[in-house]
Amino acid sequence: MIYADNAATTRLDKAALEAMMPWLLEEYGNASQPYSFARKPRKALAEARAEIAECIGACPEEIFFTSGGTESDNWAIKRALGNGGRRFVITSQIEHHAVLNACAAVQRLGCPVSYLPVDGKGTVAPADLEKVLSDGCKLVSVMLANNEIGTIEPVKELARTAHEHGAMFHTDAVQAVGHIPVDVDDLGVDMLSASAHKFNGPKGVGFLYIRKGSPVGSFMDGGAQERRMRAGTENIASIVGMARALSQNIASMSRTESRLRAMEERLVLALDKAGIDYIRNGAEDHLPGNVSLSIKHVSGEMLLHRLDLKGICVSTGSACDSVETRVSHVIRAIGVPEDYAEGTIRITFGRDNDEEDAQTVADALLGILRPRTMGSLS
Ligand code: PLP
Numbered sequence: 063m064i065y066a067d068n069a070a071t072t073r074l075d076k077a078a079l080e081a082m083m084p085w086l087l088e089e090y091g092n093a094s095q096p097y098s099f100a101r102k103p104r105k106a107l108a109e110a111r112a113e114i115a116e117c118i119g120a121c122p123e124e125i126f127f128t129s130g131g132t133e134s135d136n137w138a139i140k141r142a143l144g145n146g147g148r149r150f151v152i153t154s155q156i157e158h159h160a161v162l163n164a165c166a167a168v169q170r171l172g173c174p175v176s177y178l179p180v181d182g183k184g185t186v187a188p189a190d191l192e193k194v195l196s197d198g199c200k201l202v203s204v205m206l207a208n209n210e211i212g213t214i215e216p217v218k219e220l221a222r223t224a225h226e227h228g229a230m231f232h233t234d235a236v237q238a239v240g241h242i243p244v245d246v247d248d249l250g251v252d253m254l255s256a257s258a259h260k261f262n263g264p265k266g267v268g269f270l271y272i273r274k275g276s277p278v279g280s281f282m283d284g285g286a287q288e289r290r291m292r293a294g295t296e297n298i299a300s301i302v303g304m305a306r307a308l309s310q311n312i313a314s315m316s317r318t319e320s321r322l323r324a325m326e327e328r329l330v331l332a333l334d335k336a337g338i339d340y341i342r343n344g345a346e347d348h349l350p351g352n353v354s355l356s357i358k359h360v361s362g363e364m365l366l367h368r369l370d371l372k373g374i375c376v377s378t379g380s381a382c383d384s385v386e387t388r389v390s391h392v393i394r395a396i397g398v399p400e401d402y403a404e405g406t407i408r409i410t411f412g413r414d415n416d417e418e419d420a421q422t423v424a425d426a427l428l429g430i431l432r433p434r435t436m437g438s439l440s
């Protein structure tokens with residue numbers, strides 16, 4: 063099998079798994095208990111928090127563990143809005159549904175939400191944010207990198223613009239953390255969401271960075287864990303695994319990036335040589351390993367299933383989230399022409415892939431596409 067859907071999830075790092083094991087089998091104590099058996103898990107929790115904080119240029123007290131990206135996004139959006147005062151939220155049209163649906167929820171509670179457009183490459187323009195910002199704006203949430211087309215957003219400029227109007231800034235960095243350099247001070251964000259399973263950590267764990275002093279409420283009521291901000295017994299093993307996975311990925315980031323760029327090139331070159339009519343989605347500045355293609359007059363869904371039969375996992379740009387349209391909100395927002403939009407597939411190479419995999423994916427695609435262009439299916 064060739065797994066080329068690393069934006070969906072990634073394989074658990076072996077060192078991360080090893081780091082997790084003792085906390086599951088031997089040192090399984092509850093970190094909140096006062097006896098000595100809780101001391102080691104409590105220390106492990108503190109060390110993991112410090113390790114993660116260092117990876118993104120934060121202080122340990124600014125890291126709050128969650129169950130993953132969806133929870134972090136919901137927390138940031140729902141709890142940045144207090145009772146009364148500023149109520150206006152601004153986000154973009156191409157956010158993940160974790161953000162879009164959290165925004166829809168606050169909208170139902172009476173908070174106005176504005177959705178910024180993007181250009182043909184999926185980039186949000188700071189000037190467009192400037193146009194809709196008003197003194198009533200409490201929160202701006204724009205992702206650091208898009209999960210479908212890989213576009214990296216100008217978060218630094220957007221955060222600065224939001225701050226000039228007294229608004230807080232949150233970024234969904236779920237696809238970015240562990241893949242591109244992320245520094246919360248350089249970006250100037252107040253909140254940042256991340257998820258371990260996107261960077262070779264375990265599933266069901268993530269974190270929300272909240273800048274010290276930011277007026278953000280607690281998300282889960284219950285015990286006193288996470289400084290009374292997010293109750294619930296801490297998932298020590300997964301948190302330790304997340305910290306290890308993140309450090310490992312960051313240590314090899316630049317080497318991985320050049321390998322991934324070579325895989326992208328190999329794939330695209332093979333399609334170009336064969337004269338395939340396609341649009342490459344996303345900006346020049348995009349996540350390493352992301353190849354989003356909209357191929358003329360084919361069905362992305364058909365391609366996904368045909369590639370699956372050949373043992374290759376990719377994703378489509380069409381979502382099963384709407385009855386009327388099979389084309390995703392991201393592909394719609396960037397304005398991919400109708401005769402290409404349906405033929406969208408997302409190939410996301412990861413650190414376990416190599417150039418040979420890229421060639422195999424290209425050959426498999428050509429094997430499906432070439433006979434079609436000659437009028438019959440292979
Ligand atoms: N945000 C983005 C950009 C994502 O790509 C995803 C996952 O696909 C999420 C949020 C949700 O993260 P999780 O699966 O950890 O809940």
